[in-house]
Amino acid sequence: MARFEATVSAPVNIACINASCVSRNPATVLILFQCAHRYWGKRNTALILPTNSSLSVTLSQDHLRSTTTSSTSEGYEQGDRLWLNGKEEEITKGGRTEVCLAALRKWRREVEEKDSTAAKMSEWPLRIASFNNFPTAAGLASSASGLAALVYSVSQLYVLPQTPSQLSLIARQGSGSACRSLFGGFVAWEMGQRDDGADSLAVQVAERDHWPEMHALICVVSDAKKGTSSTSGMQKTVATSTLLQHRINHVVPDRMSEISRAIAAKDFNGFASITMRDSNSFHAVCLDTAPPIFYLNDVSRAIIAVVEEMNRASLASGGGLLAAYTFDAGPNAVIYALEENMPMIVSTINEFFPQTLDFPDPFNMLAAATAATSARPQGFNNSVVREGGWEKGAVSRLIHTCVGDGPRRLSDEEGLLTVEGVPKTLA
Ligand code: ADE
Incomplete structure (x- = not known):
């Protein structure tokens, strides 16, 4: 039975210009914000659209990181499953993880439509296991590195052609600041203007090696x-x-x-x-x-x-x-x-x-x-x-x-899942 997997790690980022107002409410809730000091506009909060651009420094994965293995097989039982730090988490309908996985599957389907020899991975169940190497008690938000690792690992598994900025559009919908963790160095999250969020994405301002001090x-x-x-x-x-x-x-x-x-x-x-x-x-x-x-x-x-x-x-x-x-x-x-x-x-x-x-x-x-x-x-x-x-x-x-580099692809030896698609280590 065909089975594929990809293991990655992704970094934490700390803002220098804060994205002061992002929201994660259901689609029906709209926030008001003043657009270019001319009129009051509305932004859909389900898309996690910020009211201002922000900029952060990506921190070294040698010290702080989320490591994630994503795997898919036609042999897995139906339904996607996710484990965080060895404990299974429910993937809720319409929740942030599901939104990201649906968007990644859509891009995989495009790959399959263009290349009839490509495995039909978009139709197969996913198994995802992730570990943060820093305790939640450290008071650091793990959702930025965690969601960046999730999106990057599935994009590697699916061999997606999208750029890190395009992937950041999906990570943003998982957790706003996660979009900035798709790059190393110094990273801006451009707020964008469009109602559908298609221009609210991360771009690299400078590489880690530009200012490693x-x-x-x-x-x-x-x-x-x-x-x-x-x-x-x-x-x-x-x-x-x-x-x-x-x-x-x-x-x-x-x-x-x-x-x-x-x-x-x-x-x-x-x-x-x-x-x-x-x-x-x-x-x-x-x-x-x-x-x-x-x-x-x-x-x-x-x-x-x-x-x-x-x-x-x-x-x-x-x-x-x-x-x-x-x-x-x-x-x-x-x-x-x-x-x-x-x-x-x-x-x-x-x-x-x-x-x-x-x-x-x-x-x-x-x-x-x-x-x-x-x-x-x-x-x-x-x-x-x-x-x-x-x-x-x-x-x-x-x-x-x-300051550190962007997400890293790791070897299969560092994988967190067994061939059956369950975590090697449970909490
Ligand atoms: N939320 C917090 N940490 C996470 C992780 N490592 N993977 C996915 N979601 C997360």
Whole structure:
């Protein structure tokens, strides 16, 4: 019985310009948004169409990744099946996974129609198993890497001719930010204008190798009480925030071009100032929502204070910006910095925010730190931090990574499914 499989891994991405308002509601729900400050328009939320373009850095799969095997066989029992981290998940009718699989099958059917010798895979059941190598408790959204890996693995299985940008149209409908995880390096999600979403897709702004010195330190901040879910929060923001209208019409479009220019020129000052200002603009819009949405907590704000003080002291002594913080819909900070400044940043965060979980230190920042490499800029004012630093666990763990490549095709030896189409490892 014919059987085919493809195993891939896909990366996590972290936005520098936030896609502040995407929605995943059923097709019947329409959101209002002001289009090009001329009129109020409508966008269909089932298609996950954002109200503004966004830009992210793809993080290295050496540290954070989703690995997915997709397989199909005419011998499998009817019905598609999916396992996440060894546990079977229902593929709900009209749900995000089903929408992606239906779109991929449609493209496979086109291949089969053009080539009568191609296996009729579009008619066969699928078996998909996926693992995230980072725990959900790390507070990182796994849906971006997870849905990108799902779409990329099925596209490899089906030998689809579509480009990564075309695949991003499908990944977007699985989870908005997943569209950006189909590329490595620096990636824009162009919001597009069309009602059917056919131009709302990801494009690469620069390759990983253009600026490999770009590093990221993820500070996982404990979030005892979970606030608003990001999806319902975004809907409330679209419906009530007047500041959002200013952001999407007058702020984000210029920042998209400025940050693209900064990336092309490897201008860290430009990149960092836009990233921090955009994170603050996004959280201002959250606060402008009725009722207000608070994603940042005291620890998040303390991290902002430390980074701002590092930058202030560096500028005051004739240097440039050293680091940029960004926060999405949660309290975790991601600090971008050039590799050369990371020993100081890692040791500073480590000192002020002692963690509960051991820091793996993959780049040997602490082990190789010297008084010179870990010295904070002259004039750094320690009093921006609570006396004695924060209690252990306010930041539960640190993950140090860097800009990385796009989805990778892996060998069949790394496959997650048996020949019967069930996971080799169950939870
Ligand atoms: N959602 C979250 N993680 C996922 C994964 N690895 N694969 C598919 N969907 C996901």
